[in-house]
Amino acid sequence: MAYSDKVLDHYTHPRNVGSLDKNSQEVGTGLVGAPECGDVMKLQIKVNPTTSVIEDAKFKTFGCGSAIASSSLATEWVKGKTVDEALQIKNTDIVKELSLPPVKIHCSVLAEDAIRAAIGDWKKKQGQAQMESAPVAQQAQAG
Amino acid sequence: MSTTAIAPEEVNVSKGVKLPIYMDNHATTRTDPRVVEEMLPFFTENFGNAASRNHEFGWVAEQAVEQARERIAKLIGATSKEVIFTSGATESDNLAIKGVAEMYREKGNHIITQATEHKAVLDTCKRLEKYGFRVTYLPVQKDGRIDLDDLKRAMDDKTILVTIMTANNEIGVLQPIREIGALCHERGVLFHTDAVQAVGKVPFNVIQENVDLASISAHKFYGPKGVGALYVRRKNPRVQLVAQIDGGGHERGMRSGTLNVPGIVGLGKAAALASEGMAEEAKQLAALRDRLRDKIMGQLDEVYINGSWEHRLPGNLNISFAYVEGESLLMGINDIAVSSGSACTSATLEPSYVLKALGAGDDLAHSSIRFGIGRFNTEAEVDYVAERVVDTVNRLRELSPLYEMAKEGIDLTKVQWAAEPSAH
Numbered sequence: 001m002a003y004s005d006k007v008l009d010h011y012t013h014p015r016n017v018g019s020l021d022k023n024s025q026e027v028g029t030g031l032v033g034a035p036e037c038g039d040v041m042k043l044q045i046k047v048n049p050t051t052s053v054i055e056d057a058k059f060k061t062f063g064c065g066s067a068i069a070s071s072s073l074a075t076e077w078v079k080g081k082t083v084d085e086a087l088q089i090k091n092t093d094i095v096k097e098l099s100l101p102p103v104k105i106h107c108s109v110l111a112e113d114a115i116r117a118a119i120g121d122w123k124k125k126q127g128q129a130q131m132e133s134a135p136v137a138q139q140a141q142a143g
Numbered sequence: 144m145s146t147t148a149i150a151p152e153e154v155n156v157s158k159g160v161k162l163p164i165y166m167d168n169h170a171t172t173r174t175d176p177r178v179v180e181e182m183l184p185f186f187t188e189n190f191g192n193a194a195s196r197n198h199e200f201g202w203v204a205e206q207a208v209e210q211a212r213e214r215i216a217k218l219i220g221a222t223s224k225e226v227i228f229t230s231g232a233t234e235s236d237n238l239a240i241k242g243v244a245e246m247y248r249e250k251g252n253h254i255i256t257q258a259t260e261h262k263a264v265l266d267t268c269k270r271l272e273k274y275g276f277r278v279t280y281l282p283v284q285k286d287g288r289i290d291l292d293d294l295k296r297a298m299d300d301k302t303i304l305v306t307i308m309t310a311n312n313e314i315g316v317l318q319p320i321r322e323i324g325a326l327c328h329e330r331g332v333l334f335h336t337d338a339v340q341a342v343g344k345v346p347f348n349v350i351q352e353n354v355d356l357a358s359i360s361a362h363k364f365y366g367p368k369g370v371g372a373l374y375v376r377r378k379n380p381r382v383q384l385v386a387q388i389d390g391g392g393h394e395r396g397m398r399s400g401t402l403n404v405p406g407i408v409g410l411g412k413a414a415a416l417a418s419e420g421m422a423e424e425a426k427q428l429a430a431l432r433d434r435l436r437d438k439i440m441g442q443l444d445e446v447y448i449n450g451s452w453e454h455r456l457p458g459n460l461n462i463s464f465a466y467v468e469g470e471s472l473l474m475g476i477n478d479i480a481v482s483s484g485s486a487c488t489s490a491t492l493e494p495s496y497v498l499k500a501l502g503a504g505d506d507l508a509h510s511s512i513r514f515g516i517g518r519f520n521t522e523a524e525v526d527y528v529a530e531r532v533v534d535t536v537n538r539l540r541e542l543s544p545l546y547e548m549a550k551e552g553i554d555l556t557k558v559q560w561a562a563e564p565s566a567h
Contacts, residue, residue, distance in 0.1 A: 038506075060544035062542075062546075064470035
């Protein structure tokens with residue numbers, strides 16, 4: 001199977017590999033996939049609490065070249081976006097950018113899931129923080 | 144943590160290897176130049192049809208075919224009359240299994256095989272099931288070998304054929320063929336073995352191994368693609384087959400069709416070279432393979448060999464690298480030709496059924512690489528491959544969330560994975 005140049009580039013020079021402190025209030029962690037499926041992605045975001053802008057993102061992936069490229073690209077794209085802007089990222093955008101063949105589309109779906117899971121985790125933390133700091137019950141932000 | 148690219152072109156000159164390196168000798172082998180040389184005259188000079196009985200062109204071709212037949216018979220301990228030529232081992236497997244099934248249908252309709260067979264055997268058995276035959280697929284133990292007691296128990300008075308491969312193409316594991324054959328002869332059941340990966344590489348004698356039918360493929364032991372053979376026993380017992388290809392009655396009525404003379408000559412030469420050099424070559428291959436294993440396992444932890452080490456082809460090394468997915472590993476060593484049991488490398492996204500049958504778990508199947516060392520691999524190549532594999536595995540482990548979790552002491556078998564995409 002021939003890989004697109006962009007997939008090879010992300011694979012050879014992956015962006016934003018690493019980890020953020022998952023215990024930090026500002027960090028959202030998404031862990032999706034399963035070893036038996038051959039694909040596991042961990043995507044983390046560090047979000048500015050006032051502006052909701054994603055200031056940093058890191059990833060780690062167990063998976064094929066297309067999976068690594070999809071998650072690397074995802075961290076590139078979410079940086080600088082607000083959390084709501086990042087939720088607009090669709091797997092089809094990833095497929096297009098990386099020229100993924102049909103058999104690899106599921107890698108892009110997993111990357112989109114990873115973004116959503118990270119944002120969902122961050123939002124959940126903010127909801128809990130709000131509840132802790134405001135004794136009068138507030139509506140918890142839906143994930 | 145930033146990672147830098149490795150540029151293989153720079154490395155190769157200093158390491159004295161020519162890229163890309165071929166180390167996938169279970170998929171196919173390079174045709175030995177001596178084989179090609181032997182074949183060439185039969186295209187443009189001695190191009191007769193071996194079945195042309197009335198002129199010299201035919202006689203010369205026929206003589207060359209008979210010499211090849213002799214050479215193959217000698218390699219496997221058979222007589223010339225017991226070797227018939229086919230288009231390859233897939234055809235030989237089809238002919239053996241379907242040919243026996245149809246011939247002995249009155250006697251019984253039960254066939255026994257095992258889970259790690261090549262698809263040429265498994266799919267043929269599946270087709271026979273559609274025609275009303277009963278097939279038992281024996282499981283294998285963790286080392287990849289069948290349990291002889293399972294075989295004993297599976298045999299009944301309707302069993303007409305046992306078909307079990309001599310050596311497995313993915314994990315290189317050797318089955319207890321001699322004992323299987325002895326058991327079959329005791330019970331009056333025919334024994335076919337797909338000997339494709341074994342012939343020419345390890346000693347294989349049809350009398351000593353108690354084999355009644357054996358499939359052979361030229362391109363697995365430095366012969367050309369598109370030609371193979373089937374050993375069909377004539378004595379104790381005499382095996383009969385229903386031909387699967389009709390038209391002219393060639394090969395004693397068992398396989399019609401004009402013989403692929405150049406291909407057959409090539410197969411014969413490959414067999415002659417193997418007869419001469421097998422013992423020495425097996426030693427060399429085992430030494431190279433062990434060197435590769437030692438270099439890899441000496442520099443990496445959590446690396447597992449798939450299948451029995453004791454009963455194994457000398458050139459085969461099938462390893463799983465925990466926490467690293469196979470296709471991404473292949474991508475990182477893209478100047479080396481090997482293969483992987485990962486789902487991502489298959490068109491159907493299914494992981495290797497052979498590794499699954501070992502009971503290892505899908506995650507290790509996804510992390511497996513098969514190295515097939517052959518006649519033309521060198522020590523320098525082995526050293527280069529080991530270095531690139533170790534570098535790539537280390538790099539990918541830095542990228543791997545599973546490695547990170549394992550290092551933190553998390554038991555990955557206990558984690559609840561969010562495998563289902565979250566609803567949104």
